[in-house]
Amino acid sequence: MGDKSESKNDAIRKRNDMGLYKDSDKRGKHEPPNKTNEADVNFEKKHIESFPVMEPHYIRQTSKRRYLDASLSIDASLSITKMHQLYKDKCTENNIIPVSEITYRRIFCTHYNFSFFAPKKDQCLICSNFNKARDDEKLVLKEEYTDHLARKASCYSEKAKDKERAEKDKEFRCVTFDLQAVLQIPSGLVGQLYYYRKLCVTIHNLCIYEVALPNDAYCFAWSEINGKRGSSEIGSILYHYLSTCVPSHVTEVCLYSDTCGGQNRNQYVAALLIFAVQNISHLRKIEHKFLESGHSYMEVDSMHSSIESAKKNSEVYCMPV
Structure with missing residues (x-):
């Protein structure tokens, strides 16, 4: 079977009366040697949270997403890559070894609901729902959508x-x-x-x-x-x-x-x-x-x-x- 003798002996030694392996599964319970240090994670979080964020103007009641202020970027196109560059500069000032961009991106995406682009006018919810709906769903939404466009034209x-x-x-x-x-x-x-x-x-x-x-x-x-x-x-x-x-x-x-x-x-x-x-x-x-x-x-x-x-x-x- 290709198994090591020690593994087979261990399985035989730790079986119960029913012939089943009775010891607990220890897989996934050891801390990986390449795990990011908690202090480094907290420093990165502090850096991400230092950027000013804005709420959406029209859909703040229904959306929890926040928008990063792009005006801090030199070329007005703030991105995770740009933020990681600023983060590395900050680490250099504090004599800290920076985490990789992959790690920075993972923490940014899993811990925060941020976006880099806030439209001047948030998308219309009624129009967006209608355009994304399936053909059978559009039949249900058609009347509301038509009235909505009529009110828009009237205004x-x-x-x-x-x-x-x-x-x-x-x-x-x-x-x-x-x-x-x-x-x-x-x-x-x-x-x-x-x-x-x-x-x-x-x-x-x-x-x-x-x-x-x-x-x-x-x-x-x-x-x-x-x-x-x-x-x-x-x-x-x-x-x-x-x-x-x-x-x-x-x-x-x-x-x-x-x-x-x-x-x-x-x-x-x-x-x-x-x-x-x-x-x-x-x-x-x-x-x-x-x-x-x-x-x-x-x-x-x-x-x-x-x-x-x-x-x-x-x-x-x-x-x-």
């Missing part, structure tokens, strides 16, 4: 009408607003900047864009020290905009936003707009219209793109330690 048609009216009627303003993805400061193109900064602060930025010429735009920014990103902050900014930025000859304002319940579509913002129309003397009517969930592209998104582009191309000239 964009309504916004186009309000935009056209705003270009002709000087007493009417059509405005889009949206909260930008969180910004981290300090920020720069130098990968090592992250390790030298003493404090990382999250910045929130609500952008307001008037769709008619001359397309006036406003950025209202605050740090996590000053406030959160909920309905109270959004409402306060909207009231400030309506009371100080809207000219006195404007009597009607139409606001467009996405359907994010925690920020825009809630009773607190609605109450704020009622308060505004009652207390700002020249405003007779304020409307707040919502685009269909998953299809909320607005003119204000161009502001976010411009800010991200400018930030990506900014250089760091000094880096105090």
